[in-house]
Amino acid sequence: MFGLSKLFSRKSVHKQPIITALSLYRSAAFPIGIDEKLIASITDNVDKSITIAITLPFAASTEMGELESFVAEQIKRPVTIVATINVPATNKFKKIKHIVLIASGKGGVGKSTTAVNLAGALQQEGAKVGILDADIYGPSIPMLLGLVGAEPKSADNKQLLPFDANGIKAQSIGFLVPSDDATVWRGPMASNALNQLLTETDWGELDYLVVDMPPGTGDIQLTMSQKVPASGAVIVTTPQDLALADAQKGIAMFNKVNVPVVGLIENMSHFICGHCGEPNYVFGKDGAITLATRYGVPVLANIPLATDIREYSEQGQLIGKDNNSAISLIYQAAARVLASSLYYQQADHSSVEIVITDD
Numbered sequence: 001m002f003g004l005s006k007l008f009s010r011k012s013v014h015k016q017p018i019i020t021a022l023s024l025y026r027s028a029a030f031p032i033g034i035d036e037k038l039i040a041s042i043t044d045n046v047d048k049s050i051t052i053a054i055t056l057p058f059a060a061s062t063e064m065g066e067l068e069s070f071v072a073e074q075i076k077r078p079v080t081i082v083a084t085i086n087v088p089a090t091n092k093f094k095k096i097k098h099i100v101l102i103a104s105g106k107g108g109v110g111k112s113t114t115a116v117n118l119a120g121a122l123q124q125e126g127a128k129v130g131i132l133d134a135d136i137y138g139p140s141i142p143m144l145l146g147l148v149g150a151e152p153k154s155a156d157n158k159q160l161l162p163f164d165a166n167g168i169k170a171q172s173i174g175f176l177v178p179s180d181d182a183t184v185w186r187g188p189m190a191s192n193a194l195n196q197l198l199t200e201t202d203w204g205e206l207d208y209l210v211v212d213m214p215p216g217t218g219d220i221q222l223t224m225s226q227k228v229p230a231s232g233a234v235i236v237t238t239p240q241d242l243a244l245a246d247a248q249k250g251i252a253m254f255n256k257v258n259v260p261v262v263g264l265i266e267n268m269s270h271f272i273c274g275h276c277g278e279p280n281y282v283f284g285k286d287g288a289i290t291l292a293t294r295y296g297v298p299v300l301a302n303i304p305l306a307t308d309i310r311e312y313s314e315q316g317q318l319i320g321k322d323n324n325s326a327i328s329l330i331y332q333a334a335a336r337v338l339a340s341s342l343y344y345q346q347a348d349h350s351s352v353e354i355v356i357t358d359d
């Protein structure tokens, strides 16, 4: 991709230790380090520091500080890393590179809260992000993004314009369909509405479109998952046994429709004691990791039960993109691993045909 001789702007820099240091870096998002082909240039500065420009194929900007420290330690020189995100096109759906379904086996586990904050965190990691609220039973994305009362608009009477929530493009089934109607919906109706929102919204170019799915694992969710050209799914669960049993059904459902489950998120995993600062595992510990291990999927995050999360949501704000919050770091770490898994999996998961009847 890049001729190595072109990587170096000055002859004096020793290239191999830098390439080696980048390749030795390990984290959850970079399980095999930084490949040489991602290096765009290396500059040997007059003050003896090194500037490395890299092109990342997935959103992971906020990890560059850690990478800088690691490389600096290895080569014993100050390092600055300038990262550009360039997610490879998958040609799956228009100019959307990855569609990610956020699902839950049961209602009320915090799926929508997790979906919007993951979207915010992906944006914080340097990606172009959209969110599509497909939860026909209770579309809450307008509330979570401070868009209540907004009216969908079209510039050309053909395509709907997505709403702009601080740079995140948003669309909701709630803008188009009265939620009272959801009780009478069947799978094909819901998946048609979802497809309509996908195809008739002018999303432009997106690295990641996060889809907030309806909770549950019935025929509606199955048909919707089957019809969307998704790169992967994330299942949100809480630590209680019942929620975990439902999360397991979610994994089985996505396996049936050939959508890879890229991870579990355990929400309301614990709370941090206000007095001693220790985590308290009210609903039990290790349930999600046990389930994840059984199915060979990672746990992307253990998100605490935190007043801040609810308060941000109520104000239509995203804690996932707030730089000053410890909780935002958890969402951002999850977003990086999600983005990295989508890049590395590169699996072919074309939809299988499942016939749903009305009986």
Ligand SMILES: Nc1ncnc2c1ncn2[C@@H]1O[C@H](COP(=O)(O)OP(=O)(O)OP(=O)(O)O)[C@@H](O)[C@H]1O
Pocket: 104, 106, 107, 108, 109, 110, 111, 112, 113, 114, 135, 138, 140, 215, 267, 268, 303, 304, 305, 306, 307, 309, 310, 311, 313, 314
């Ligand atoms: N980690 C958390 N800490 C504190 N409150 C949370 C957390 N996650 C979600 N909540 C709160 O729990 C409530 C339910 O969350 P949310 O609407 O995201 O759940 P859901 O799974 O999408 O629900 P539904 O199944 O109805 O769509 C909201 O009031 C939200 O603010």
